[in-house]
Amino acid sequence: MKNQISKYIVSSTIIMVVVSLTMSGCKKDFFDKQPLDRVSDATFWKTEGDAKLALTGVYRAQSGWGGQDWWHPLSMMWLDLMAGNGSEKEMSPDRVTDGSLNSAYWVTSGYWDNSYQRITTCNNFLAHIGTVTMDENAKKIMIAEVRALRAYEYFNLTVYFGDVPLVKNVLNISEANSVSRASKSEIWSFLETELKESAAVLPVTRPNAESGRFTAGSALAVLGRLQMFEKKWSDAAVTYKKIIDSKAYIVQDDFSQLFYISNEFSKEIILSTQYIQDTYSHPVPQYLYPEAFGGWHQFSPYNELVKEFECIDGRPITESPLYNTNTPYANRDPRLDFTIMISDRSMFRGQTYVSRPGTSSPDRFNRYGWSGYCIMKTMDPSYTGNLQNSGQNAILIRYPEVLLGYLESMIESGGGLTQSLLDQTINVIRKRSSVNMPAVTQLDPASLRTIVRRERRVELAFEGIRYYDILRWGIAAEELNKQFTGMKLTNTPSTYRDFPVDDQGYFIYQKRAFKKGINELWPIPQKEIQVNKNLKQNAGY
Template sequence: MKKSCVSKYIFVGAFLSFSIVVLTGCDSLLNKYPLDSLSNSTFWQTEGDALLALTGVYQQNKLTGTNAKQSFDLWNQDAYLRLFEATTDNGFEKDNGVTDFNNGDLAASYQPVMDLWTTTYIKITKCNNFLENIDNVEMDVSKLEEMKAEVKTIRAYDYFWLAFLWSDVPLVTKVLTVDEANSVFRDSRENVIKFVIEELQAAIPNLPVTRPDKDYGRITKGAALAILGRVFLAEKRWEDAKNVYKQIMDLGVYNIDARFSDLFIEKGENSKEFLLVSKRMPDIYGNSILLSCLGFTWGGYHHYSPYNELVEDFECIDGLPVKESPLFDPEKPYENRDPRLLKTIFVDNISVFKNILYIAHPDSSPTVYQDQLTRRQWSGYMVRKFCDEDYNGNLNVYGCDFPMIRYAEVLLSYLEANIESGTPITQNLLDETINRVRGREEIKMPPVTEQIRIS
């Protein structure tokens, strides 16, 4: 991944954000400035200080890529896979950590949930600290308002997910003292969502449509609009969602990438399809997605096993489901399928990675990982989507950015909002939304027509 102006401040920004947040509200014994850390009283002076603090806000809460997999941050793809995919009928994860969730036995002590709650509020605290102090910096007013808008958008994004997952949550908009933190109460979901919408609507006018390469990864108008669109969809405000997604489409800066295979690896970084990304740097500030997804043959954990139900969701190349298509052969179930299937999932004795054929359960001998069949590779499938054949480094610090919102989501969400609002579904609407995604150059699935029922 190419370094950007923001990227080079990664470590300093992270340390800065942590130091300032921790020191806020603490009185110095002799009112002396600390010599080994940064202080609010001396830091917020220049535009460079503001940029460092902003970088700290963007930073994932773990300081190195080594522990990225354990950091259940909303800006980390491992969190998405474990909490938002492995808890569904799409697949499972090897440690059986989501069993309690799926059995209805989820408790506050479940570590991934605790981590997600904690890391989200850490980021919110960073945002609050930034917004409390940024006005002390003497800098161009338009740049200052733009930075505020970025931080408000990040905070709104995190509060949306908190309300979506937990319903009533503490709505904290300032840095708390210890006493305040110990007496905080949950606010209603309704008030939290109202706050999120108002914050996003206030931020959007102050955000740029595009950014220069050196600032790639910072929040743009399209990213904030896409987050707002998600909120409106979740709230079933269909007309509002339609209007927001149409605004993104009318910006004219996003497109469906011809490549599907490259979207989730380093080759695909900076794609015109990406609205919101979580930035990474190889070795310095990486992630552990390759370690989680790849199997033992390639040095990974094979942490996630897709279900066959997910495999069956991929249509045949005639655009029909496997249960309806005459092209589907149960003896050769992976032939004549949507090309995205084998680009998303490793299939036993078919998929090849780094010139090695993927074979499920290669070490199922009782003397080697005796629990593999029940915990690791028992479904026979493995996640292919994020696996980069060109990468030869440490699997725990892979440097590919994480695309959090893509233009494909915008188009499909716009179509969903139209359907849910009762808008007549025309061929033109289908062609400007779902058929653009299906017609991606590398995929070329047949278009959906008005005669095909969408539900």
């Protein structure tokens, strides 16, 4: 292992993939001549067309079945499942939070690997773009978006791994195999500068043809996430207010259709990963759809998420007189039906979803080890293509996150809490005509904090933000070290014997065993430590 090259840090070649073209070359200090069958750094970086191809390669996320990264829709959904919103039916529930996480686990290692591959590609772009002959303003914008993209990668790495190597340039083999971990504070100071300077250069809006490329708003949105994690509440409030004041984004009126292919250019979307059906595609619908609709019903939401949706009077189910334990899904926030498929209630393309045990439904509860619920969010009834080759874009950041982030930052910074502030933030989200939930009027900071956290969970479910939230709130161990439940199976739990249920009749599903003080950070991949003696492992692994 001592002679292995740390390929996730080193780049002696041009590393970028442009749709179906992989371009690589070797530095002269490794070989005497450029390879004759590939495009090298020495021959490639000439024209604006070259720069655009390279930029496409920098943005290119995993397609197909994908890998673990912060761009692929499967990977982002897995983050939410890990964070206690559900599980994959073939995992019990997952090794990240079941107490068995170790440094050899392929899932967490995958996020590390793919992050550094992209960072290397960004570094290579920044090292060579200066030699390209092109419009200087366009070049500045390209540089700004690559810096912002690299910052997005580093931000996520530090959230989940803590201190990590801060590599700003292309390294040779010796340098790559001897880097050390930089402190989170050093990295985030660097990222704040990168994101602020990038936002100042990037355009406020882009035409549809450039959808998915960083804008000033998307760079600031990543900066806002970083500042909230750092608990720089006043700074975060200023950052989010800049996005709001730009007036570049709106809250789309129809919540459910926001996630349909027909709305991929919605002004609610701040950052998204771009896909093309059958060409540069992904298989999320295959995982997502119930078997009755041709999918695998791979994901099983937990009832703990279902419970978070308020009743239509704006009160949680623990307080609302509208909540009936025998009919728990009635009179609830409409986003529940837009987000979760519930047996004998939810419909898709005119067909009722059925997961009750004892039926002939392919999605019947007792067929596999799942919760009985299915994810409805992002299921698009207009899509009739191959479920494994979807061109549906993956939404990474939406405007409601900005509004809720601004409100939370105002709460935590001690800023003035007024009804006007609520009406400009959380109530804009709740008052969509398709949702039409009562306005929030609570101005007590402690009570409002609870409301905002609940709102983030239900509004942004399965969009990859929940894990980030519970880590920065310091409640990951509380949220992930308990028993989770599935669908309601009976109204008479004391006499029910078919399956284990709790005292309210919900299926006793999976238990997690998150290790407090350890699992808040993921382990540095063991293979990286074996290559580089300067990389020290996180505590407890």
